[in-house]
Amino acid sequence: xxxxxxxxxxxxxxxxxxxxxxxxxxxxxxxxxxxxxxxxxxxxxxxxxxxxxxxxxxxxxxxxxxxxxxxxxxxxxxxxxxxxxxxxxxxxxxxxxxxxxxxxxxxxxxxxxxxxxxxxxxxxxxxxxxxxxxxxxxxxxxxxxxxxxxxxxxxxxxxxxxxxxxxxxxxxxxxxxxxxxxxxxxxxxxxxxxxxxxxxxxxxxxxxxxxxxxxxxxxxxxxxxxxxxxxxxxxxxxxxxxxxxxxxxxxxxxxxxxxxxxxxxxxxxxxxxxxxxxxxxxxxxxxxxxxxxxxxxxxxxxxxxxxxxxxxxxxxxxxxxxxxxxxxxxxxxxxxxxxxxxxxxxxxxxxxxxxxxxxxxxxxxxxxxxxxxxxxxxxxxxxxxxxxxxxxxxxxxxxxxxxxxxxxxxxxxxxxxxxxxxxxxxxxxxxxxxxxxxxxxxxxxxxxxxxxxxxxxxxxxxxxxxxxxxxxxxxxxxxxxxxxxxxxxxxxxxxxxxxxxxxxxxxxxxxxxxxxxxxxxxxxxxxxxxxxxxxxxxxxxxxxxxxxxxxxxxxxxxxxxxxxxxxxxxxxxxxxxxxxxxxxxxxxxxxxxxxxxxxxxxxxxxxxxxxxxxxxxxxxxxxxxxxxxxxxxxxxxxxxxxxxxxxxxxxxxxxxxxxxxxxxxxxxxxxxxxxxxxxxxxxxxxxxxxxxxxxxxxxxxxxxxxxxxxxxxxxxxxxxxxxxxxxxxxxxxxxxxxxxxxxxxxxxxxxxxxxxxxxxxxxxxxxxxxxxxxxxxxxxxxxxxxxxxxxxxxxxxxxxxxxxxxxxxxxxxxxxxxxxxxxxxxxxxxxxxxxxxxxxxxxxxxxxxxxxxxxxxxxxxxxxxxxxxxxxxxxxxxxxxxxxxxxxxxxxxxxxxxxxxxxxxxxx
RNA sequence: GGGCGAGUGGCGGAAUGGUAUACGCGGUAGUCUCAAAAACUACUGGUCGCAAGGCCAUGUGGGUUCGACUCCCACCUUGCCCACCA
Numbered sequence: 001x002x003x004x005x006x007x008x009x010x011x012x013x014x015x016x017x018x019x020x021x022x023x024x025x026x027x028x029x030x031x032x033x034x035x036x037x038x039x040x041x042x043x044x045x046x047x048x049x050x051x052x053x054x055x056x057x058x059x060x061x062x063x064x065x066x067x068x069x070x071x072x073x074x075x076x077x078x079x080x081x082x083x084x085x086x087x088x089x090x091x092x093x094x095x096x097x098x099x100x101x102x103x104x105x106x107x108x109x110x111x112x113x114x115x116x117x118x119x120x121x122x123x124x125x126x127x128x129x130x131x132x133x134x135x136x137x138x139x140x141x142x143x144x145x146x147x148x149x150x151x152x153x154x155x156x157x158x159x160x161x162x163x164x165x166x167x168x169x170x171x172x173x174x175x176x177x178x179x180x181x182x183x184x185x186x187x188x189x190x191x192x193x194x195x196x197x198x199x200x201x202x203x204x205x206x207x208x209x210x211x212x213x214x215x216x217x218x219x220x221x222x223x224x225x226x227x228x229x230x231x232x233x234x235x236x237x238x239x240x241x242x243x244x245x246x247x248x249x250x251x252x253x254x255x256x257x258x259x260x261x262x263x264x265x266x267x268x269x270x271x272x273x274x275x276x277x278x279x280x281x282x283x284x285x286x287x288x289x290x291x292x293x294x295x296x297x298x299x300x301x302x303x304x305x306x307x308x309x310x311x312x313x314x315x316x317x318x319x320x321x322x323x324x325x326x327x328x329x330x331x332x333x334x335x336x337x338x339x340x341x342x343x344x345x346x347x348x349x350x351x352x353x354x355x356x357x358x359x360x361x362x363x364x365x366x367x368x369x370x371x372x373x374x375x376x377x378x379x380x381x382x383x384x385x386x387x388x389x390x391x392x393x394x395x396x397x398x399x400x401x402x403x404x405x406x407x408x409x410x411x412x413x414x415x416x417x418x419x420x421x422x423x424x425x426x427x428x429x430x431x432x433x434x435x436x437x438x439x440x441x442x443x444x445x446x447x448x449x450x451x452x453x454x455x456x457x458x459x460x461x462x463x464x465x466x467x468x469x470x471x472x473x474x475x476x477x478x479x480x481x482x483x484x485x486x487x488x489x490x491x492x493x494x495x496x497x498x499x500x501x502x503x504x505x506x507x508x509x510x511x512x513x514x515x516x517x518x519x520x521x522x523x524x525x526x527x528x529x530x531x532x533x534x535x536x537x538x539x540x541x542x543x544x545x546x547x548x549x550x551x552x553x554x555x556x557x558x559x560x561x562x563x564x565x566x567x568x569x570x571x572x573x574x575x576x577x578x579x580x581x582x583x584x585x586x587x588x589x590x591x592x593x594x595x596x597x598x599x600x601x602x603x604x605x606x607x608x609x610x611x612x613x614x615x616x617x618x619x620x621x622x623x624x625x626x627x628x629x630x631x632x633x634x635x636x637x638x639x640x641x642x643x644x645x646x647x648x649x650x651x652x653x654x655x656x657x658x659x660x661x662x663x664x665x666x667x668x669x670x671x672x673x674x675x676x677x678x679x680x681x682x683x684x685x686x687x688x689x690x691x692x693x694x695x696x697x698x699x700x701x702x703x704x705x706x707x708x709x710x711x712x713x714x715x716x717x718x719x720x721x722x723x724x725x726x727x728x729x730x731x732x733x734x735x736x737x738x739x740x741x742x743x744x745x746x747x748x749x750x751x752x753x754x755x756x757x758x759x760x761x762x763x764x765x766x767x768x769x770x771x772x773x774x775x776x777x778x779x780x781x782x783x784x785x786x787x788x789x790x791x792x793x794x795x796x797x798x799x800x801x802x803x804x805x806x807x808x809x810x811x812x813x814x815x816x817x818x819x820x821x822x823x824x825x826x827x828x829x830x831x832x833x834x835x836x837x838x839x840x841x842x843x844x845x846x847x848x849x850x851x852x853x854x855x856x857x858x859x860x861x862x863x864x865x866x867x868x869x870x871x872x873x874x875x876x877x878x879x880x881x882x883x884x885x886x887x888x889x890x891x892x893x894x895x896x897x898x899x900x901x902x903x904x905x906x907x908x
Numbered sequence: 909g910g911g912c913g914a915g916u917g918g919c920g921g922a923a924u925g926g927u928a929u930a931c932g933c934g935g936u937a938g939u940c941u942c943a944a945a946a947a948c949u950a951c952u953g954g955u956c957g958c959a960a961g962g963c964c965a966u967g968u969g970g971g972u973u974c975g976a977c978u979c980c981c982a983c984c985u986u987g988c989c990c991a992c993c994a
Contacts, residue, residue, distance in 0.1 A: 237912085238912060238988095238989085241911070241989090242912085242989060245910090245911065246990080250993070287994080288993095288994065290993090291994075350992080375992045377992075377993075377994090379993090381994060382994095385994045387994085388994090393909085393992095394994080480993080480994090482991095482993055602988085603989095606989090639988090643919095644919095675921095675931080675932070676920060676921085677920065677921065678921085681913095681914090683921085684920055684921090685920095688932095688933050688934070689919095689932070691933085692932050692933055692934095693932080696932085698947090699947095702947095741920095741922085741931085741932095742921095742922070742931080744931080745921095745922075746930095746931085747931095748930095752931090850927095851927090851974080853975085854926095854973090854974060855975090856927050858927095859927065882961095893974090894974060896974045896975075898975095901926055902926045902927090902975080904926085904974050906974050906975095
């Protein structure tokens with residue numbers, strides 16, 4: 001066997017040993033736990049706490065957390081007291097469903113998931129403040145979730161109402177509006193129409209409609225504030241747009257249509273208009289419309305089957321033929337029973353029934369029929385619409401199907417310039433459906449067939465229309481929101497019991513504060529019942545209570561609250577989970593909130609983010625806090641995919657970080673995740689990419705270890721110094737903007753450059769270069785940089801070059817007690833971030849691109865002093881042989897010179 | 909139906925008015941080795957050419973500009989979000 005040259009022995013890179021060692025040291029010394037009371041430069045770096053799914057952490061979670069952690073570590077090195085807490089959003093249907101699947105009690109399952117998830121989170125090497133961690137299912141936490149509910153109740157923001165709600169037959173609970181999503185139903189037959197169904201966000205089961213009494217939070221009170229405040233927030237426009245769309249403000253008019261009554265006695269009057277009826281406030285139909293400009297085109301009215309007038313009708317308050325009444329009843333019953341799924345599935349084919357009643361269009365006193373149809377939703381506007389079949393495609397379809405009058409009241413304006421023979425749409429003045437096909441026109445134009453409004457333009461003149469209506473007392477301005485109140489009752493076990501007690505005498509009473517938390521009882525039958533009642537309803541010891549007010553016998557609310565309530569305020573609790581006497585410490589909240597940066601998935605654009613904003617606003621109104629918005633800055637990261645496909649359990653392509661961490665170490669995986677694409681755009685995960693990153697880290701390990709690092713600032717070339725400064729600048733700016741992929745690329749370039757320099761010029765790495773490199777990489781690869789910093793850089797500082805020889809790695813014993821004691825100060829993560837010196841970035845020479853007719857032909861190098869001397873540059877450029885070829889014998893028409901960048905000769 | 913984005917080598921992606929393809933993956937050749945792996949080194953958009961060098965390429969078609977991946981218009985493809993919302 002050959003004897004190798006007695007070279008410097010490079011220790012083997014053993015990521016797992018290094019990582020475990022430093023994770024222990026960091027945690028033992030709480031280096032990532034700022035003092036929440038005395039910190040001088042607080043920076044709240046929040047990431048969305050995970051649902052601890054029992055399968056464990058997904059690489060997508062790690063992607064999100066790493067991106068947030070890199071930012072936190074960077075800010076810490078910038079001198080901020082960074083608070084980066086973590087916890088588990090472990091209550092809720094998601095966790096409970098998993099417990100059902102594996103047949104374990106949710107409480108036990110939570111322990112298992114918690115252990116596993118925290119183990120994984122530790123292994124990723126994030127700078128979490130472990131002291132502050134919290135779990136939403138911890139009674140110490142949900143005590144305050146219940147307290148929060150009570151505050152809302154006392155403020156009139158929590159109320160009960162019976163309402164048609166979405167019910168998931170699989171999860172056996174009601175769902176909030178936001179938790180019902182639409183899905184394409186893939187039909188087995190080759191049908192042309194793709195059917196859409198409404199399904200549960202959690203399990204994908206089609207939802208049903210049920211009429212139940214439930215707890216709601218009055219988020220609609222905040223609709224306008226939630227909307228207008230968006231302008232103040234440093235959030236990506238995409239998320240703001242999603243919220244705006246969800247809040248869905250519509251400005252329009254509320255218009256009353258009198259109902260023509262035919263009292264039983266009133267047989268003589270064939271039409272039934274009587275003065276008394278017309279003035280009868282109880283018998284009018286109010287509609288909300290954004291197209292009041294088309295009011296003259298309203299040829300019928302449509303009521304939702306749930307509309308109160310429909311109920312009165314069925315109670316025979318109005319006289320209609322009995323046979324028709326039966327028919328009506330059948331239709332309404334059917335519509336009410338129809339699941340949301342069926343209603344939407346019918347999609348294009350609208351059904352309805354004539355009510356037998358007529359109304360009056362208030363602008364022209366025309367008698368128009370009143371129909372009932374389930375395409376009109378009770379939940380939006382007034383539950384009744386004026387139908388304008390000429391200018392609304394849904395009304396048009398309906399009118400066509402039932403042969404109702406279609407009227408055109410908007411004329412297409414002259415087509416703007418597009419065609420020379422400016423077309424003016426020819427429109428039939430009043431067209432009946434039974435004659436020619438009349439088309440529906442939903443665009444803008446000029447009002448016609450509308451008396452005094454004729455000639456007004458829409459949408460420009462809609463303001464005039466509403467003023468006219470208001471003056472005549474026929475309608476008024478109205479704003480309607482798509483946002484509905486937040487339904488928070490869940491007929492499930494695994495959540496915080498809603499802390500309310502019902503007393504027959506005193507009605508609903510909140511549990512007094514000293515009665516909190518209302519503990520979730522340990523029960524055997526915790527599985528959902530499907531009866532519309534929570535499993536807690538059968539636990540007598542739980543249900544029976546005394547009324548807090550009259551001390552009489554009373555019953556507890558047995559539903560639990562929605563998981564989204566748990567997560568709507570957790571960022572307050574993080575600051576104060578050592579405090580038992582209140583939900584949060586007001587001083588600490590003032591110091592740390594609003595959150596400086598919140599990083600998470602865009603899928604929470606409407607749910608979690610909106611709820612959190614609402615709760616924060618409510619707390620502000622209640623005087624607990626001094627700010628209205630919880631998250632000053634929200635940054636949505638992209639979606640991680642695997643080799644071109646979405647990761648999903650069904651595809652079996654879900655990547656777990658564990659195996660990669662075991663094989664390459666967390667540093668490699670972190671760097672790879674941050675490198676594979678722009679952070680806000682997501683990226684594609686390839687195994688070979690991970691290997692490439694591992695190579696980079698190993699090369700760096702070798703680079704730092706293999707050259708004896710000079711303790712002295714021996715002179716390095718200007719170019720080398722410039723490269724270092726350039727890299728510091730690039731990496732700093734990129735991290736600031738969360739452009740992690742290009743920050744890493746810049747470091748790789750620097751490595752490639754240094755490696756070539758050192759090899760070909762037989763030079764040494766300076767301490768400054770090595771130290772700078774490690775610091776720049778530290779946010780991405782916290783362990784290996786810490787290891788090298790201590791074993792190479794600090795040992796150089798401590799003494800002679802001899803000490804620079806590598807020491808054994810592997811266990812914490814290799815780090816001296818001294819080091820461990822003051823690790824809080826001497827950790828690389830506590831060091832100041834490298835600064836670049838602009839003076840080293842200055843170039844004395846500049847490369848100018850020489851173009852002929854916009855094509856690059858050559859480059860010339862000029863001194864900076866020559867920057868402004870165009871003649872000189874022109875002369876130099878013309879001397880180039882490559883340029884000569886293209887300009888010789890040609891007339892130069894024009895010369896464009898852009899200072900310090902390009903010179904372009906334009907020839908004939 | 910409405911809203912928002914994206915389209916660049918074999919692949920992930922850089923470059924936001926001035927040298928397109930940085931960085932990484934993959935590939936080819938070489939060094940080391942009995943050999944392989946690893947590691948290291950060089951090359952790597954297409955095309956014509958011995959070479960020098962030329963021409964062509966950022967979804968398609970137009971436009972603006974001395975100059976366009978970048979700005980404008982139309983179209984095609986694709987992703988995400990919302991949707992009987994009156």
